[in-house]
Structure formats: structure tokens, C-alpha cells
Amino acid sequence: MITKFPLPRVSLPGALLDQDLEEHASRVHAIRIDVSQNEREAPEHSHRKGQLVMPLRGGVTCRVPRGMWMVPPHCGVWVPAGMPHSNAATANARLFYLFIEPTAVEMPNRCCTLALSPLVRELIIELADRSEVAEVDGELITTLLLSALSKMPVEHLHLPLTGEPRLERIATALVKDPSDPSTVAQWAKRMALSENSLARLVQQETGLTFGRWRQQLQLIIAIRSLAAGAPVQQVSGDLGYESVSAFITMFKKALGVSPAKYLKDFDR
Template sequence: MPKIVRKGAIRPDASTIAEAVARPWDVTGLRVSFAALDPDELARPVTSFLIRREVDDDELPIHQHRKGQLVVAAEGSVMCRTLDGLRIVPSNGAVWIPGEIPHSVSMSDNGRAYCLFITTGVSPLPNACATFSINPMLREMIFHLANQPPLYPLEGPTSRLAQVILDELAQMKAEPLHFPVSSHPRIQRIAAQLLETPDDRRTLKEWAAAVAMSERSFARLVLKHTGMPFGRWRQQLHIVMAVQRLSMGATVQAISQELGYDSPSAFTAMFRKHMGQPPRRYLRDRTEVVGD
């Protein structure tokens, strides 16, 4: 298992801390996001700050926080890797990561995201990672909170705004944007190959032979460790990857080719079946919100 880093291990001097808590956080670069101050140490029920991704930024290494973390994609897409799989959300989507869950986060080039750190127990958010759709009102409140100092007064408008945000978070709509991966070596091996070559159209029988298993045993293994039949599991990866590519401006035709579909209509039919909308409408409904 990769080394897990507790964020906030960098301890700045007192003057740096004083400056950091006296103004809003607006951070360029994923790796310096927590260099000024550890969000776990902020004695507030919820704090919010903006992260801007530079083109050459790397994915943050696996780390964890004591507080829960909600990463809201403002522009582009956000990808979160955890020990149980991969989650990707487009603009106005969010990934929820409960406290003490090892994870890594990355954004698409020149993306923007808002990170909320939420004290455990102050909001009825799930105990497991999840993806959500953020409504326009909640989105604007999160953006506004990010423009306030992280140590805002415990009494006053900002404190009341934070409480309303917590109330609204409890009403968020879950989105099925999770590609499950277990710790089983064969499942991890196949998942890695599918991520590397998502247009691989080998059949269940061919994949079973590739991992030296019978077709029936392989089918049972995938269902046991992912909760899905193999074909549905592969489609789930395609949905997650398609949402990311749509957020980056790719056409449906290009995505269908990248994922190995015979035609854009075949890909669109698969996407509509599982997401309830064709790809472009799905993305449009989640990005047509009040401007920043």
C-alpha cells in the first residue's frame, strides 16, 4: 500500500498562520494547498477554500484528514482515488470523502475546485465516499464562504451561512459516478488494464482466460468484489471516464471512439440507460448555473 500522508505535517511559523486565517484561501497548485495551515486544526464546523490547478500539477499523493472533505468541481472535473475505487465528477458535482479515509485528488488542467472541510458529526453526510450533484443555490453559498476568512466569527452572518450550508448538504442528490475496485489482485489488475485501454472489448470469457480462471469463476469474482456483473462494471468505468472527457470539451463521437463503441449512438444509448439522459444534456444540466 502506498504511504499515507497526514496533511498539515508542514508546520508554519506564527506569522504565517496569522496571515492565513485572516483572509480567504485562494490556492494555486494542488501540492501547496495545505502548506499554510492544516484545515483539521480550524475550530469551525465547516470551512471552504478555492484551489486552482496549474497545467503541470501532479495528483496529490494518498493522504487523509480527520475532518470530512467535500471537493466541489467549479470548472473542469475532479477525480478522487480511494482504496475502493475511482470517482470523477464534472463541474457542479462533488466528491465526499469522510474523515480518516485515505485518498488522492486531482483536477483537469486549469480546473478550479472548492474544498469544504467538515467537522465529523455536524452534518448527516454518509460514512462512505460518495458523489453528488450540487444545486445552484448551494454552489453559490459554498463560493461565498470561500471568500471569508477560515476562522470566521462564531456568531454572525458567516457562521449562519455555514449552518445553512450544512443543512443543504444533507439534501444533496447522489450521483452514480463511482468505478468500484477492491483489494483483490485480479480485480486490481483488470481495473488497471481497463483504465489504461478503455476501448478493450474483450469478452468475459477472454478476460477470464487472461487471469487464468474459468468464465464462471471469473464472473463470480467480479460480482463479489465490485457488486456488478463484468459487463456492467466495464460500462460503469466508461460512464465515469465519459463524464471526465465531457467536462474537458470532448465530443460524443471522440469519446465513443476512445471507449471502443461502434458508433456514437451506441455509446449514447448506454449512457442514457444508466444516467437517464444523453451525455450532452447530462453535462448541460449540471453546468448551466448562476455565474461565479
């Protein structure tokens, strides 16, 4: 079955404490985390440094006050310095955390998912896995990584969240049962609103139509489940699609490629 949100709020030992980060003098610091040997979620916290979370295997969901980002294996989620966030990983995830000094490179000033090139991924792995890197080599790797990372494109794997209580109720219900086929009119009736009022409320709060907002939630759940190893047939059924082909069509229309092509195997 699909892993539902929210996951239990437990600590992730691989998420470095702020004081540990402050003591690390380098512009860039990388660590490797094997989730099978740790807990699956880091509760809300923040860092003085910016953080990039990159799964080499499995997937990660990053949640900030007004949004949720999904991070499949060939991407990374960027969290600016000082932004409160929590990270939830699939049970099979193998992660890399990259911490960057705020003045080291120009990065987005908002949370976002970045598509990472093979070069960037390999440089992050190199920094994390080499405990004793010669000073000159380490500086060269860092300089090359920062230059390449600043050019990585932004992926659209974002679900806008809101504090509006009626939309929170709808989002919670859809997370619990993403296969719910209820129409806008049916949801509006449950929220004691007219259909037009609910449609306007979703647009005002999230910038999306109700249908697009729900589809983004389904995409995040689908990618997370696929990254955790669930077959396409199971994910399609759990999301309420009448056929696998209908799910694949939706996925390709939203992301440009099929689920199989999108989630390439980057396991090491």
C-alpha cells in the same frame, strides 16, 4: 485523447495540510483552487475533518482504498473524516474544497458523489471567496449550507475496486485501453480461469456483473474526458463505440440524460 489513469503522483498545493485544518476553528472552511495554476493530483492523504471536493469547471476523480468516484461539475465528492484518499483533477478544473467538523452535521459515513443544488454551490462559493465575512453573516451562511448539504442526493458514479490481483490486472488493462472489446470468456482465458469463475469473481469482489463493472469504468473515463472539454465524438471513439448514437444511448441508459445535458456549463 482521453486522459488515462493513473495520473502522476504529484502534490496539489491547494490541498491544505492537516495542521492548517486543525488550526481553523470554524465548523466549515472553504477554499478555491485553480488547477491551471497548481498541480493536478494530491497523493493519498487524510484529514481529521470531512472533506467535500466540488469542481465548478472540469472534473475530479477521487480514489479511496476500495473505490473510485467521478465528480463532474454539478456534483461533489464527500470524503468522511479520517479516510485515506487521493484527488486527481482535469487540467481545466476550478475546484472548491469544503472542510467540515465531524460533529457539525450528519453526513454519509462512506465516500460518495453528491448531486449539489445551485444553492449549495453558491453558498460554498460565497464562503470561499469572501475572505472577510462578518461573524453573523458567516454563521448564517454556514448554518444554511450545512442544512442544505445534508439533504443532497447520492449519485451513482462509483467504480468498486479490489485488491484481487487478477481483477487488478483487468482494471489496469481497461484503464489503459477502455476501447478493448474483449468478452468475459477472452478475459477469463488471459487470467487462466473459466468464464463462469471470472464472472463469479467479479460479482463477489465488486457486487457487479463484469459488463456493468466495465461500463462503470467507461462512464468514469467518459465523464472525466467530457468535463475536460473533449467532444462527444472523440470520447465515443476512444471508448470503442461503433457510433456516437450508441455511446449516447449507453450514457442516457446509465445516467438518465444525454452527455450534453449532464455536463452543463457551470463555469464562472
